[in-house]
Amino acid sequence: xxxxxxxxxxxxxxxxxxxxxxxxxxxxxxxxxxxxxxxxxxxxxxxxxxxxxxxxxxxxxxxxxxxxxxxxxxxxxxxxxxxxxxxxxxxxxxxxxxxxxxxxxxxxxxxxxxxxxxxxxxxxxxxxxxxxxxxxxxxxxxxxxxxxxxxxxxxxxxxxxxxxxxxxxxxxxxxxxxxxxxxxxxxxxxxxxxxxxxxxxxxxxxxxxxxxxxxxxxxxxxxxxxxxxxxxxxxxxxxxxxxxxxxxxxxxxxxxxxxxxxxxxxxxxxxxxxxxxxxxxxxxxxxxxxxxxxxxxxxxxxxxxxxxx
Amino acid sequence: xxxxxxxxxxxxxxxxxxxxxxxxxxxxxxxxxxxxxxxxxxxxxxxxxxxxxxxxxxxxxxxxxxxxxxxxxxxxxxxxxxxxxxxxxxxxxxxxxxxxxxxxxxxxxxxxxxxxxxxxxxxxxxxxxxxxxxxxxxxxxxxxxxxxxxxxxxxxxxxxxxxxxxxxxxxxxxxxxxxxxxxxxxxxxxxxxxxxxxxxxxxxxxxxxxxxxxxxxxxxxxxxxxxxxxxxxxxxxxxxxxxxxxxxxxxxxxxxxxxxxxxxxxxxxxxxxxxxxxxxxxxxxxxxxxxxxxxxxxxxxxxxxxxxxxxxxxxxxxxxxxxxxxxxxxxxxxxxxxxxxxxxxxxxxxxxxxxxxxxxxxxxxxxxxxxxxxxxxxxxxxxxxxxxxxxxxxxxxxxxxxx
Numbered sequence: 001x002x003x004x005x006x007x008x009x010x011x012x013x014x015x016x017x018x019x020x021x022x023x024x025x026x027x028x029x030x031x032x033x034x035x036x037x038x039x040x041x042x043x044x045x046x047x048x049x050x051x052x053x054x055x056x057x058x059x060x061x062x063x064x065x066x067x068x069x070x071x072x073x074x075x076x077x078x079x080x081x082x083x084x085x086x087x088x089x090x091x092x093x094x095x096x097x098x099x100x101x102x103x104x105x106x107x108x109x110x111x112x113x114x115x116x117x118x119x120x121x122x123x124x125x126x127x128x129x130x131x132x133x134x135x136x137x138x139x140x141x142x143x144x145x146x147x148x149x150x151x152x153x154x155x156x157x158x159x160x161x162x163x164x165x166x167x168x169x170x171x172x173x174x175x176x177x178x179x180x181x182x183x184x185x186x187x188x189x190x191x192x193x194x195x196x197x198x199x200x201x202x203x204x205x206x207x208x209x210x211x212x213x214x215x216x217x218x219x220x221x222x223x224x225x226x227x228x229x230x231x232x233x234x235x236x237x238x239x240x241x242x243x244x245x246x247x248x249x250x251x252x253x254x255x256x257x258x259x260x261x262x263x264x265x266x267x268x269x270x271x272x273x274x275x276x277x278x279x280x281x282x283x284x285x286x287x288x289x290x291x292x293x294x295x296x297x298x299x300x301x302x303x304x305x306x307x308x309x
Numbered sequence: 310x311x312x313x314x315x316x317x318x319x320x321x322x323x324x325x326x327x328x329x330x331x332x333x334x335x336x337x338x339x340x341x342x343x344x345x346x347x348x349x350x351x352x353x354x355x356x357x358x359x360x361x362x363x364x365x366x367x368x369x370x371x372x373x374x375x376x377x378x379x380x381x382x383x384x385x386x387x388x389x390x391x392x393x394x395x396x397x398x399x400x401x402x403x404x405x406x407x408x409x410x411x412x413x414x415x416x417x418x419x420x421x422x423x424x425x426x427x428x429x430x431x432x433x434x435x436x437x438x439x440x441x442x443x444x445x446x447x448x449x450x451x452x453x454x455x456x457x458x459x460x461x462x463x464x465x466x467x468x469x470x471x472x473x474x475x476x477x478x479x480x481x482x483x484x485x486x487x488x489x490x491x492x493x494x495x496x497x498x499x500x501x502x503x504x505x506x507x508x509x510x511x512x513x514x515x516x517x518x519x520x521x522x523x524x525x526x527x528x529x530x531x532x533x534x535x536x537x538x539x540x541x542x543x544x545x546x547x548x549x550x551x552x553x554x555x556x557x558x559x560x561x562x563x564x565x566x567x568x569x570x571x572x573x574x575x576x577x578x579x580x581x582x583x584x585x586x587x588x589x590x591x592x593x594x595x596x597x598x599x600x601x602x603x604x605x606x607x608x609x610x611x612x613x614x615x616x617x618x619x620x621x622x623x624x625x626x627x628x629x630x631x632x633x634x635x636x637x638x639x640x641x642x643x644x645x646x647x648x649x650x651x652x653x654x655x656x657x658x659x660x661x662x663x664x665x666x667x668x669x670x671x672x673x674x675x676x677x678x679x680x681x682x683x684x685x686x687x688x689x690x691x692x693x694x695x696x697x698x699x700x701x702x703x704x705x706x707x708x709x710x711x712x
Contacts, residue, residue: 085669087358120524126442127426127435146429147422149361150442154524158667161358162422164351170422233527252668254527263524264439266539270513271438277509284505288389 036117040136040183041205041237042192043212046249047222048199049108051080051094058194059092059112062181066090066173083250086111088163091175092191097249107242109249110191110199113138113159113175114229115237116258121151121160123260130172135184136205136237137177145172156233156254177237208239215241234258316400317707318467319699321565328696331689338686341679342419350422353679359667360674367661368684369416371518372654373409374449375546379557380406380456381511382550386580388504397573397706400463401561402554404695404704407456410449412691419683441520448514455507458496465493467702516543522660530611531601533664537591544588545623549653551577551584552626552646559643561699567708569639578636578645585627585649592619610673611666614659622652 057074060066067089080096092112099107119138122130129144130151147170152160163170178189188202201208212227228246229236232254240251247253270276345353356363379402386392387399418424429435430446437443472486473479519542526534535541555574562569596602604612629635629645636642662674699705 083669085358123439124442124524125437126440126446127429127432128437128440144426144429144435145423146426147424148420148442149422150440150521152358152361153522153528153665156525156527158359158528158669162356162361163349164354164356165349166422167345167347167349167352170349250669252527257526259524259526260439262526262536263441263520266520266523266536267439267441267444267517270516271444277513280512281505281509284385284389284508285501288391288501288505291389291391293391293393 036134036136037206038135039117039205039237040177040203041115041208041239042189043201043203043208043239043241044110045199045201045215045241046107046109047241047243048197049094049110050197051077051096051106051108052196053077053079053094054194054196055110055191055200056090056092056094058190059175060090062178062190063091063176080108086113086159086161086174088161088171088173091173095250097244099244107244107249109240109242111250112191112238113177114157115175115177116156116233117235117237118233118258118260120154120156120233120259123264124150124154126150133179133184137179137183138174138237139176139179140172140174142169142171147172154259156259157252205235205237205239212239212241231256234261316397316463316703316705318701318703319565319696319705321700323696323700327564328693331693334689335686335693338683338689341682342686345419345679345683350420353677353683355674355677355680357670357674359670360662360665362661362665363674364658364662364676364680364684365416365420367658368654369687370413370420371657371661373413373416374515374518375542375549375653375657376553376650377406377409377413378511378515378546378550379553380409380550381508382547383554384459384504385508388501389508395573395577397570398554398558398577400704401557401699402550403456403459404698405553405557407453407460408691408695408698410453410456412687413449414453416684416687441517441524444517445514445521448510448517452507452510452514455503455510458503459500459507461496462493462500463702463704465489465496469493511546512543515546516540518542519660522665525665528665528667530604530609530664530666531599532596532604532611532615533660535595535599535601537595538660540591541588541595544584544591545653545656548581548584548588549649551581552630552649555642555646556650559639559646561705565705570706571637571639571642574639574642575636578630578642581630581649582627585623585630589624589627611659611664614655614663618652618655618659622648622655626652 053074057071060069060074080094083095084093086093092110094108094110097107097109099105115136115138119130119132122132122138124130126148127144127146129141129146131139131141133139147162149160149162149172151172152158152162159174161173163173177183178187181187182189192200192202201211203211209227209230212230216223216225216227222243223241224243224245226242226246228240228242228251229238234257240246242249242251341353350356354363354365379398383395383398383402387395414427418427421427430437430443431450469486469489472482472489474482474485516539519539522529523534523536523538555578558574559569561567605615606612626645626649629641629648634641635645
């Protein structure tokens, strides 16, 4: 209830702000939202997952720059006793959630970067170290990064992790969508391929939504009627189906407005063709001229100058 | 008539007890800073993947920028509005702003993971016009340069006609003096452009600092998330400018054994109720419009912080500034000024790491000892440098008897 009210307020504020900023918001409308017709994605059917952690293992294997982990560590099922999050050492984790209807068969869910259509991290990044590839991946270029960590504050899913203990070359760490090694060549990400239960389906995002809808229609008792990521924060590349309400499996309750669509209209309105700053400069200049005391008119402007003789 | 006639280098012993304490704090802080540089952010800070920004961003950077607003607000008053009466405050305020922004940069170097890339935003190939932080970064970089330019006349004034190098170097006395005079004349002629630019740049990045957390609508507490946040940051920065000047002026008078300059500070304080009133009206109006007042009594840490920083440290000093008895008494004026200065500091800290409520956080962020130590160390260093500069350069008004 409280959360609903909060969301409602925020949305209300959003509408007010867009109305207020007018033109800036219109200019924004032509941007990514709904773009990327060939956006690739993955549909995760959490009802199929058995928590074998093969995806975690495959992820660690393909990302050789992550800390190496022994094979056996991925067979340790005691990790499910706590709630894990992605970290600087792992791009994906699986968590376990009890099914209130069937205590024998819990649900599992895999997490990683959602590869948003209009990513907060990309909009936030001060140097463009984070970029959105038209094929779907949100990519990171450590060479550009200054380590300000604004991306981490901006991400609505709290995904990017940081190498806080690396003194000289710390990186922001998050799922790469296996861009370099696989998806840029049309191959599926390593985790999708490794899954023995075919929990994940790799393909064009549009087609994945169709598949998800038909599954919900075909097995209405199996799923909650919601495709997480279809509309959340303007849509995400990774889409989820669940047997439990998404709040119960650690998916934050988010609105459908992408986070950059709050800041970018403000940003672009202030700098529209440099008109507002230059106008302000001109106004102040005129003010300075007109406010000049009359008796000073004949003297040189001597506000800051040294003795001028 | 103009400030340089009244400003003079401070004629006081440098190594006082206060200075020795500051040096101790500086060394402690820089020790932690060095440790962070060798062992990484994680070794000194309590930052996590959930809380990427803490004390150093909320206080060293965001509050540092806000509290340096005395620079552009007093320049506006004295140079753009030509209120000659206030010229005496311009130089100290300029120095505070110049040092404030310099230390924002230094503080940032400790917080940035790849601090050696701090210049990257200046590279056109890496410009990212959608990023709020890019705007803040660029504006701050340009504004620091503007502030240093505005300081030039103080340096030329100090050395013109007084260049006296020893031995063979004395041959250079004449040319250096001539160069100083040229610099002085030229900078004086174009200074008005820089003064105006300083005000424009300040308005831009003070407000953009407030836009930063607008990108986290789903994480910010509703009392602190609004599309008007840039205006809140801008107007609170404008409002804190004169209180900060008052606060510093009275401290400086006290520590240099002078009478507080009430003939300037009392009339200066008259502007504050109007400026602070605009901020308070905006903030309350926004709260009513968005309906966020329902969270005022929820008893959360965020709602308590709001009562503390907005109620106690913003509205109360506003009421105090309204009273002419407060404005005329050095003690009361100082109390009101310091309350709002702390209020702005707490407001910025609250926005960046208290109102920010990330999902999946195991516990709320609280700064580590090392974070406090570095922040205190940097402030101490700033005060030392300030004291050294006012001892060397004509920044502070000359004592009464010399006038």
